[in-house]
Amino acid sequence: MSQERRHQADVIVVGAGTAGSVVARRLADAGRKVLVIEAGPHRDEPAVDDPARMHELWNSPLDWAFRTVPQEHADGRRLHLPRGKVVGGSHALNAMIWVRGNPADYDHWASLGNKGWSWRDVHPIFARIDGLGGPDGFDGEPDGILDIVTDYEPAPVQRSIVEAARQAGLPVNPNYNGERQDGVSFMHFTIRDERRLTTARAYLEPVLRRGATIVPDANVRRLILEGRRCVGVEWDRDGEVERGYADEVVVCAGAIGSPVLLLRSGIGDADALGGSGVDVVVHLPGVGRNLQDHWLVPVIASTDRPSTTPPGLPHTQSHLFWRSRPDLPVPDLQPLHFGVPLYESWMDGPPNGVSLMAGLVRPESHGEIRLAADPADAPLIDPRVLSHEADLEALAAAVRLCQEIIAAPDLRDTWGARELYPGPLAENTDGLHAYVRRSVVTYHHQVGTCKMGVDDDAVVDPDLRVHGVEGLRVADASIMPTVPTGNTNAPAVMIGERAAALMIAASPGR
């Protein structure tokens, strides 16, 4: 019989990832006693610190290493979905790229009934973090907590890729986080002193001795509910069961972890929960639905010599926003460019090369996450990649664009770039489609599984309170109603900021 330890706090935050670290910091600054429970470890990890070692972290103990169910429209493959299981969360495993998204993304969220989430509402939050201007001229001073690196000397091959894109007809955009996304750009990064800067390092660690406490290596297995009120959480640590109680619980376990925790606690679709043997507390059918992600297809060229990545930078330093059809109101493609060849397991090639990862960032295909027959087992994750024909067409257009860039003079003549993949596999449209299905991988931007909104499938309201449950909010990438046009870390930081502001405003006297 395991012994029980009890903890008490004003607020419990589940997950010390991108959003959770921001929530904890702001609440601690406002005088709340905050307890952060994180499944992964809290220690220095050289491979996390070094921006160039991202790929070493995949399938390591710091990766939840989720796998999708077999994907019908991607040759039946089970795709690897890395997620950070460490203090820092997925920000500790990611490529550190800082992208706010398109103003239209947030105006769309607001148009769905999410008051307070329009671009006009969220732009000041981004500007206070990054100071990068924007289309409506908001002129905020950054508060300096999170460093966004915009001025650095990129690798020579990255300069050539940008020039090749220009030669292929794209405008060069010096600030994709500013007036307009379109064009090819050098990336902005969350890096400090050549080390990865997670929100855990920037926001959370400075308050660990004043207001916030963290319990690492602690896997939260359920929310403690008294009727329809959440009063705490229960976790496993070193074989012991521990419990924490608080006035309010904020679930920041990410787009996979958050819906799974709600489902295991009896908050979800009543029929499905019954099938898994979980007692239903609140029938909330949207939990786990509306899974959205971005998708990548590799376009790989050999080069006649290696390219070196400058110290303190990741292997990707440039990307582009473009439209697969000229009539689209917002870019739907965001290829990103690596100075190394990223071969899939079935591919073969020389060690010197570049990868232009053709990226789709406004997908039509949506999926879902369900509990396994034994709810304690890994969840069943089905993004239904490429189930919508439009996504296949858009990714095919992205591949063609990347092929044109590889063939442009600055890569062809200066680096001797020769396309390897898809190469002859995509000589005609059928071949290109087959290649896309065979090689599509995640862009790592799962969102939407605890959707914010006011419709029947919404899980949280616009103040991020779980519908039908007292004392419980969700604040992370899972609440996004639709996936933004661009990488999802900056939007998750913004959500953390906004969640904390909403909580402080709800009880200002504390």
Ligand SMILES: Cc1cc2nc3c(=O)[nH]c(=O)nc-3n(C[C@H](O)[C@H](O)[C@H](O)COP(=O)(O)OP(=O)(O)OC[C@H]3O[C@@H](n4cnc5c(N)ncnc54)[C@H](O)[C@@H]3O)c2cc1C
């Ligand atoms: C490989 C990779 C590359 C990426 N590259 C970029 C990029 O360059 N730029 C960008 O903008 N975005 C990128 N992303 C996406 C971005 O990192 C995520 O969207 C963002 O980190 C999500 O933040 P979050 O707070 O929702 O979740 P997370 O940061 O994943 O935090 C969730 C935390 O909750 C913890 N947790 C989960 N379940 C439990 C539980 N039951 N008990 C206790 N703790 C739990 C997890 O361990 C984790 O620490 C990338 C992601 C990955 C994985």
